Amino acid sequence: MKQGLKIAFGILLAVIVMAFTPIYDIYIKDRIDSVDVVVVKAGNEIEATEPITADKLQVESRRKQDLVEGTILASDINQVIGYDAGQLLVGNAIISKNMVDYDKLVPNEKDGEAIRPIVSDMIFAMPGSVRRKDTIDIYLVSNSLIGQYAKEDSAASSSSSDKKKEAVASGATLKNPLLTDVKVVYAKDSSNKEVVTDTETKSKEENERLNATGNISDLEVILNQEDFDKLMSAVIENKNKLYITYN
Template sequence: MKKTLSYITPVLFLILGCGILWFFEYYLKDNIDTVDVVVAKENIPFKGKISDGDIEIKKVRRDNAISGGYNSSDTKLIVDKYAAIDIKKGTQIYPSLIDSYDLIPNEKEGEFIAPIPDSWLFAVPGSLRKSFVADFYVIPDKEQAMLRAIVQESTQHSEKEEGKPVKTDKTIDNELLSNKEPVLKDVRVASVKDRSNKEVKENTEVKDAATGVISNLEIIANGETLTKLRDYTEQGYKIYVVYKYERSNEGDKS
């Protein structure tokens, strides 16, 4: 019996060792210190709309995962968004690769980022921010003095400089523009900056306050859009900006 055991025991240990090695190789190896990441399943072209079929979940070593990259629970932040650059197959997806707010001009469609001169503007909402979608109205020269007086009387932070655009809120916008139609709809706001060329954002330390006063406005435009605005302003009209809605922040993980 002892002699039999002396033969069987090494065989059992050998089988057990092979089993452990097999279990480690096929089950544990790929799950130890790994994380799920989202990668491009196919090449995604610049400005291409990303579908479920364009991405997949893969496990990678934690050390190889891109900091801030999307994981398996973030696919809803990617699908139906647009690629900010050409994304190659196998690339880990992270926020900078996604044009979440469709703010990158499509050169194939003649789009570009266009600054709107202060001299063209009559009114800009003080709460306007980058990525908002706005409608542009035009105010004829004969109405500008009257509307400026109304706005300045209605706002606590009125713009006293005659040549500068006044700051408005939604209540005033609705009252003054109720009988007008916008000359441009769904204008994508690429940037709103203050006089020091810094992006105006919400002030996280002061409730209902901004980090600065809007001085420079940039939009996604094309030649037709810009020509239309220029034609109106050359006739003495000024632009009254009203934002329609605020973009969701769900696509921005940064």
């Protein structure tokens, strides 16, 4: 190649690079380093427990380095619409999965809901496999049945005692439940630690709920004031105990 052509080619290449650099920085770089995500529209807020509606959302491109774990991508926008917000969502905020109350674990104050305790002294029997996020039904075991169980249990072996307890409880379940579809926020042991599945000791053949990190003592559930008053009246005033099952 002649010297003149080499110089001309070098100059042309330099011009192309200089022209391409701002185009890359302005148009191409952002597209390569960004992704379309779901955000709250500017000027809007979604309160905790408020349903997330499409009119308060929009899709924007955001840099990948600004994304948080569980960010909702534009293609997954239907995974949040219709669910309640788990916290206050402000304008321009990127929405992630941990901001959405998929499991209905946030009490709705407008409906009088709060997290209420069910302590061990109130419970006659419940499955040891109850876990956080479960939905439970609550039945009553009458004071007379409790007395019958206690009298028979005093002379029984531990194995027959368990059978008698199951029989008394099963008799109680023939009646209508006191409360249904109650959401469990926490299942705790006597030291106030959450009881979860012990994955380290679970074998492949075992149900994941069979091994736990402790024995359940207390539950924390979501109840409105009316249902909580009904529960406390049944336990304190009428001296009933609670038999709990989960769905």
